Each structure stands twice: as structure tokens, then as C-alpha cells.
Amino acid sequence: MTEFLQFVVVGLANGGVYATLALALVLIHRATGIVNFAQGEMGMFATFIAWSLINHHGLPYWVAFFLTLLIAFLGGAAVHEVVIRPLERGSELTVVMATIALLVILNGLAGWIWAPEVKFLENPFPLKVLHVGGVVMNVQDLGVIGVSLVCVVLVFLFFRFTRLGWAMWATAQNKEAAALVGVNVPRIFSVAWGISAALAAAAGILLAPLIAITPDMGVIGIKGFIAAIMGGYSSLHGAVIGGFLLGVVENLAGVYISSGFKDVVTFGVLIAVLILRPAGLFGTAGTHRV
Amino acid sequence: MRPPVRGWNAGIGWFLATVGLAALLATLPDYPRFVVSLTLVNAIAAMGVNLSMGYAGQVSVGHAGFAAIGAYTTAIMMGRLGVSFWATVPVGGALALLCGILIGLPALKLTPLYIAMVTFGFGQVVNLVSLNWVDLTNGPNGLPVPAIGLGRYVFSPESFSYVIAASFLLLFWIAGNLVRSRMGRGFLAIRDSEVAAESMGVNLAKYKTIAFAVGAFYGGLSGALYAGLSNYVNPDAFIFPVSVLYLTMNVVGGMGTLAGPLVGALIFTVMPEVLRGFAEYKEFLSGGLLLLFLVFFPEGLVGMLDRAAEKLFRRSGRSAPAGTASATDVA
Numbered sequence: 123m124t125e126f127l128q129f130v131v132v133g134l135a136n137g138g139v140y141a142t143l144a145l146a147l148v149l150i151h152r153a154t155g156i157v158n159f160a161q162g163e164m165g166m167f168a169t170f171i172a173w174s175l176i177n178h179h180g181l182p183y184w185v186a187f188f189l190t191l192l193i194a195f196l197g198g199a200a201v202h203e204v205v206i207r208p209l210e211r212g213s214e215l216t217v218v219m220a221t222i223a224l225l226v227i228l229n230g231l232a233g234w235i236w237a238p239e240v241k242f243l244e245n246p247f248p249l250k251v252l253h254v255g256g257v258v259m260n261v262q263d264l265g266v267i268g269v270s271l272v273c274v275v276l277v278f279l280f281f282r283f284t285r286l287g288w289a290m291w292a293t294a295q296n297k298e299a300a301a302l303v304g305v306n307v308p309r310i311f312s313v314a315w316g317i318s319a320a321l322a323a324a325a326g327i328l329l330a331p332l333i334a335i336t337p338d339m340g341v342i343g344i345k346g347f348i349a350a351i352m353g354g355y356s357s358l359h360g361a362v363i364g365g366f367l368l369g370v371v372e373n374l375a376g377v378y379i380s381s382g383f384k385d386v387v388t389f390g391v392l393i394a395v396l397i398l399r400p401a402g403l404f405g406t407a408g409t410h411r412v
Numbered sequence: 413m414r415p416p417v418r419g420w421n422a423g424i425g426w427f428l429a430t431v432g433l434a435a436l437l438a439t440l441p442d443y444p445r446f447v448v449s450l451t452l453v454n455a456i457a458a459m460g461v462n463l464s465m466g467y468a469g470q471v472s473v474g475h476a477g478f479a480a481i482g483a484y485t486t487a488i489m490m491g492r493l494g495v496s497f498w499a500t501v502p503v504g505g506a507l508a509l510l511c512g513i514l515i516g517l518p519a520l521k522l523t524p525l526y527i528a529m530v531t532f533g534f535g536q537v538v539n540l541v542s543l544n545w546v547d548l549t550n551g552p553n554g555l556p557v558p559a560i561g562l563g564r565y566v567f568s569p570e571s572f573s574y575v576i577a578a579s580f581l582l583l584f585w586i587a588g589n590l591v592r593s594r595m596g597r598g599f600l601a602i603r604d605s606e607v608a609a610e611s612m613g614v615n616l617a618k619y620k621t622i623a624f625a626v627g628a629f630y631g632g633l634s635g636a637l638y639a640g641l642s643n644y645v646n647p648d649a650f651i652f653p654v655s656v657l658y659l660t661m662n663v664v665g666g667m668g669t670l671a672g673p674l675v676g677a678l679i680f681t682v683m684p685e686v687l688r689g690f691a692e693y694k695e696f697l698s699g700g701l702l703l704l705f706l707v708f709f710p711e712g713l714v715g716m717l718d719r720a721a722e723k724l725f726r727r728s729g730r731s732a733p734a735g736t737a738s739a740t741d742v743a
Contacts, residue, residue: 157525159473159532208707215471218528219663220706222473222656226699234696344536351529383544389537396530397518 124256129377130370135263137369138270139329143346144353144361145277146321151355152294153314154206156217160224161322162343164201167228168194168323169330169339170236173243183246187327191320198319199312206315207308225340232337243330266328273324274362277317281358290314322346345372348392354402364403426585433577442569446641449573451674451681452580453638458661458673459587460630465659466668467591468623469603470519471528474535475658478508478631479638480542480650486639487555488548497560501636508632509625516624520617535655542647554646557639569641576637583630588670590626599623603668653695660702666712675713 143161150158158164168190175186205224209217247265251258281287293300293310301307322343329342349368353360368388376384395402437445457479464470485504489495515534519527542549549555560567567575590596598619601609610616639645657680665676684694709716 157528205703205707212710213524215524215528216706216710218471218525219659220703222659223699223703223706226653226656226695227703230693230696230699234693347529348533386537386540386544389533389540392533393530393537396522396526396533 126374127257128259129373131257131259131263131267133370133373134366135260135266135369136332136373137349137366138267139325139342139365140345140349140368141362141365142270142273142321142325142328143343144349144365145274145358146318146325147346147350148353148355148358148361149277149314149321150318151350152358153290154202154210154311156206156214156221157355158318159218159221160228160343161318161346163225163228163232163340164194164198164319165322165326165329165343166335166337166340167232168197168319169243169326169335170232170241172323172327173236173241173330173335176244177241183244187246187324190323190327194319194323195316199316201319202312202315207311229337229340236337241335243327243335245331262331266332269324269328273321277321278358280317286310286313345388348388351392351395352402357402360403426581430581433581434574437570437573437577445570445573447682447685449576449641450638451677452576453634453641454658454661454681455674455677456580456583456637457631457634458658458665458677459583460627460634461658462627462662462667462673463587463590463599463630464623464627466662466672467596467603468599468620469524470516470620470623470627471524472531472624472627472655473528473659474531474533474538474652474655475627475631476650476652476654477531477535477538478511478628479635479654480538480647481508481511482632482635482637483639483645483650484542484549484555484635485632486636487557487645490558491555496562497640498562501633504636505629505632508635509629512624512626512628512631513621515628516621519624520620532652532655535650535652539647539650539652542650549647552647554644554648557643557645559643560640567640572640576641579633579637583633584670584674587630591670595619595622656702657698660698662712663710664701664705664712666714666716666718669712669714669718672712672714 143165146165147158147161150156150161171193172186172190175181175189176183179186181189201224205220206217209220245262247262250261252261252264253259281291289300289305290310290313292303293305293307297307300310325342325346326339329339333339345368346365349365350361351364352368353362353364355361368391371391372384372388375387379387436448440448457475460478461472461475464472482501482504485507486497486500489500489503490497511534515530519530522530543552545551560572591599598609598614601612601614602616602619602623606616609619635650638649642649661676661680662673663676664679665674666672680698683697687694687697705712711719
């Protein structure tokens with residue numbers, strides 16, 4: 123039983139990363155109605171920036187962390203202004219294909235700038251273990267869970283207590299009505315892209331000490347994607363719960379079934395949810411009457 | 413859209429295309445001939461994407477999954493069961509078609525964004541299974557494909573290139589007839605407006621399912637031919653970027669035009685060979701081209717040519733919107 127709980131905690135740490143990414147995806151979807159296939163690559167790119175800030179510019183870890191989040195925010199808003207906004211008059215599919223193009227470009231660009239050798243990011247948390255009632259927990263895992271929870275809470279507070287958050291909520295409900303009452307809709311969309319990029323950056327940097335930094339670490343976006351779908355793709359709390367759930371399920375499947383088929387299990391979950399319950403656990407959207 | 417070319421003109425066109433392709437394959441040295449064969453194989457998969465997405469509006473971002481099913485079916489049936497290549501091709505195509513139907517069924521009630529996710533997930537699952545089901549697929553090491561024969565005759569890379577060329581011409585001809593048929597008009601109607609299509613009596617469930625199935629079938633056949641061409645099948649040949657590449661071929665070549673996928677396949681198969689020294693920038697370049705065409709030239713190269721030709725000749729008083737065929741034009 124204690125062994126089982128240990129695996130759950132490790133799963134929750136991965137889950138925190140997935141939850142943050144899922145939240146980023148759902149945020150863009152709620153605000154602007156599209157699916158961003160480049161989310162994971164945006165996180166990957168930001169992680170490389172954080173690495174450069176720490177290793178080339180000698181910044182302390184947490185300074186680099188917040189600076190990267192700021193850069194990611196500006197970058198995300200710029201992506202919306204330059205790439206997405208000109209396409210918004212076209213069909214949804216055009217925008218989705220543009221995000222796929224963005225995925226390929228960011229991946230290529232990162233490989234180009236940061237060369238092929240593998241990079242590592244230092245671990246900001248002490249390498250210690252805590253014993254809680256017989257369960258051994260890594261401080262690092264707890265740190266990842268903690269930081270991702272802080273990100274989640276900040277996003278919820280933003281929606282609950284700021285004017286901008288309310289405006290974004292209103293825009294998600296009804297774009298035309300929001301514009302009528304004076305909301306600057308394009309700016310709201312840019313802010314949504316910015317926050318979403320910053321969340322992806324946080325997820326990437328949190329993940330970095332657990333794996334190596336390579337241009338291909340962007341595939342982690344797929345996990346955020348599955349988590350978001352499990353949660354219903356339109357529900358913020360659904361995305362967070364989906365993320366933690368996916369982390370735990372995946373880790374348990376890896377331990378108790380087979381580590382090779384771990385990913386097959388997660389994608390099996392994805393297809394099953396999409397076919398049987400496209401609205402996810404908490405969502406309402408996704409299907410339409412034919 | 414210009415009226416379809418029929419009768420003598422069409423016959424002469426097909427004759428010239430066949431002779432020209434055969435002459436090209438006969439005169440080219442080994443490596444360029446391989447590149448031409450690969451172009452045609454890629455074009456078949458891209459035509460599949462075009463039939464589902466360009467004509468019927470059903471997005472596919474996991475088409476490499478269908479190609480993988482065709483390729484692995486051929487490799488496994490030939491290598492493990494000793495079945496002739498010619499018998500494995502239709503089986504691979506049929507299995508891909510079946511998967512297309514299975515994906516198409518739930519997609520009937522999903523919005524386009526969710527269909528994108530389903531097809532994406534499908535491509536990932538196929539790739540993961542091919543990586544991890546080591547007993548069947550030999551995992552990341554891949555499977556060799558035995559020599560292809562017919563009776564006593566054993567095909568050389570050169571003679572097999574004629575098989576590929578013939579398959580391509582046949583599939584191109586089928587696609588051309590399909591999109592001009594009643595079914596093709598139904599596809600276009602669904603793409604342009606589902607509600608309008610249904611109110612005009614187009615059976616949405618049937619046509620959408622067929623659109624997925626046909627696109628998947630082309631993907632499967634492309635994979636089987638790829639297995640024969642490369643003599644080797646591994647999971648790396650069917651990763652997500654390959655699906656993106658099929659999409660890019662269509663966008664750059666011209667989505668919803670018959671020649672678009674071929675033009676796109678030509679560009680994106682030959683380009684990496686010519687730009688050998690630029691291998692690091694290859695991805696960046698194809699992503700950049702995809703974005704460039706989406707933003708500035710959404711009708712693609714063939715669509716732009718079509719429009720330019722129309723302006724030049726002014727055959728009919730009106731011009732087709734966005735350079736591609738629309739339901740009202742064809743009907």
C-alpha cells in the first residue's frame with residue numbers, strides 16, 4: 123500500500139506538469155475557440171530560453187524562471203498578433219494548421235539555435251526525501267506539484283478577481299456581446315495566448331530536471347492535450363484534474379502493466395474518451411448535432 | 413472551374429503522361445529514379461489527405477497512421493507468412509480503409525477540431541504500437557521486406573518503379589473520376605456547408621464515412637508501395653511530422669485541386685535531396701512554407717495557376733472563388 127502511494131506521488135508530480143499544460147491549452151480554447159497544437163513546442167522553446175539565461179547569462183534559477191515566463195508571455199501574445207490574428211477570418215481548420223506549422227517551425231528553430239547536444243537544467247529543489255507515514259516522498263516531486271498548483275491557483279484567481287479575467291470570461295461566452303460592452307477582443311485574445319505561453323513555459327521548466335532538454339521534449343504537449351481532453355477541453359478545473367489523473371494513471375500503468383505500453387495506455391484513454399464521451403469528464407462542448 | 417477535359421483531349425493527355433513517366437523512369441539513373449518513385453508514393457498518400465480534407469472537408473492530421481498500417485501489413489504478411497506482395501497490397505489498403513471507417517463513425521458527430529484530435533491520436537497510437545509490439549513489428553529496429561516477385565520474375569528497383577508509376581496513374585485517374593462524380597459533388601457540398609448539403613439531400617453520415625474511408629485507403633496503398641520501394645519498414649517512417657508533411661504538400665500544392673498533392677509531393681520529396689547541406693533547416697523551411705501559404709496563398713500553387721489561367725483565357729464569365737472547385741460550380 124505504501125508502495126502504491128509512493129507511485130501515486132511520483133505520478134502526481136508528472137501530473138502537475140500535464141495539468142499546467144492542459145490548463146494552457148484549455149485557456150486558449152476557451153478564449154479563442156481553437157486548438158493549439160504548438161503548445162508543447164512553446165514550452166520547449168521557453169525551456170531553452172531559461173537554460174540560456176541560467177547558463178550563458180549567469181542568472182539565478184528563480185530570476186531566470188520568472189524572466190522566462192515574462193518572455194513567454196510576450197512571445198505568446200506576439201504569435202497571436204502576427205500569425206493567428208490574420209487567419210481568424212478563415213476557417214478554424216486554417217488556424218489549427220497554422221499552429222501545426224508553428225510546431226514544426228519552433229522545433230526546427232530550437233534545433234538550429236541550440237545545436238543537437240543534450241542540455242540539462244539544474245534542479246531548484248533540495249535532493250532530499252520526506253517520510254510521511256512510511257511513504258517516501260522526493261522533495262523535488264513535491265516541489266513540482268507545489269509550483270504547478272501555484273500556477274493553477276493564480277490562473278483561477280485571475281479569472282475570479284481581475285477585470286481582465288472577467289473580460290476574458292465574457293469574451294469566451296460571447297465574443298460579439300463582449301465587444302459591444304467595450305471589451306477589446308483582439309487584445310483579450312493576445313493576453314490569453316500570452317498567459318497560455320507562460321503556463322507552457324512553467325511546465326517545460328518544471329519538467330526539465332526530470333528529463334533532458336532537447337527540441338523533441340515538446341512532445342510533452344501531447345500529454346497536456348490528452349489531459350485537457352479527459353477534462354473536457356472547455357473546463358479549466360477539468361483540465362487540472364485531468365492532468366493529475368493522467369499523471370497517476372500513466373505512472374501506475376507503467377509500474378503495474380509495462381513501461382513500454384505506458385503510452386499506448388494513455389493514447390487508448392484518449393481515443394476511448396473521444397469516441398465514448400467527447401465532452402470529457404467535465405466538459406460540455408465538442409459534439410454538434412448533424 | 414474549367415470544364416473537365418474529356419474524350420480525345422483527355423485520352424491524349426493520359427497517353428502523354430504515361431509515356432512521359434515511363435520515359436523518365438527508363439532514362440534516369442538509379443538515385444533520381446528512386447526520388448521520382450518516392451515522390452509518387454508520397455503523392456498517393458497526399459491524394460488521400462486531399463480526398464478526405466480538400467474535397468470533403470474532413471480534416472486528417474494522422475494520415476501517416478494509415479500509411480503505417482499498409483506498410484506493416486505488407487512487411488509482416490510477406491516476411492512472416494510468405495504471402496506474395498500482390499496479395500498484401502489490397503489487404504493493407506483494406507485494413508487502412510477499415511480504420512478510416514472506424515475513425516469516421518465517431519467523427520460524424522464531432523466538430524472539426526475534435527476530428528483533428530481523433531485523427532492525431534490515431535496516428536500516435538499506430539506509431540506507438542509499431543514501436544512497442546516488438547513480437548509483431550520488431551519494434552524500433554523495423555522489418556525487412558523480402559524481394560518482390562511475380563511468378564519466376566523478381567522485380568529490380570527499376571522495374572518496381574514502373575509498378576509504382578502505374579499504381580499512381582491508376583489512383584490519380586480514380587481520384588479524378590471520383591471528384592467529378594455524384595459522390596464528389598456531395599463531398600464538395602459537405603465541405604462548403606454541411607447544413608446546406610443535408611438540406612439538398614446529401615446523406616451526411618454516408619458521405620463523410622466514405623470520405624474518411626477513401627482517404628485512408630489511399631494512405632494504406634501508399635504505405636504498401638513504400639514498403640516495396642524501400643525494402644524496409646520502421647516506425648520512424650510514420651511519425652507525426654510525416655502526417656504534417658502530407659498536409660503541407662496539400663496546402664502548398666493546392667488543397668482541393670487534383671494536381672495539388674502531386675505538385676506538393678514533388679516539392680517536398682525533391683527539396684530535401686537538393687538541399688542536402690541544409691538538412692538542419694529542412695523542418696524549419698517546410699513549417700515556414702506551410703505557414704506562408706496558409707497566410708498569403710491559401711489556394712496553393714495549382715489553385716493560383718488555375719486562377720491565372722482563367723484570367724488569361726476568360727473561358728467563362730465568372731471566376732471560381734479562391735481558385736478551387738466549389739459545389740455550385742461543379743453541379
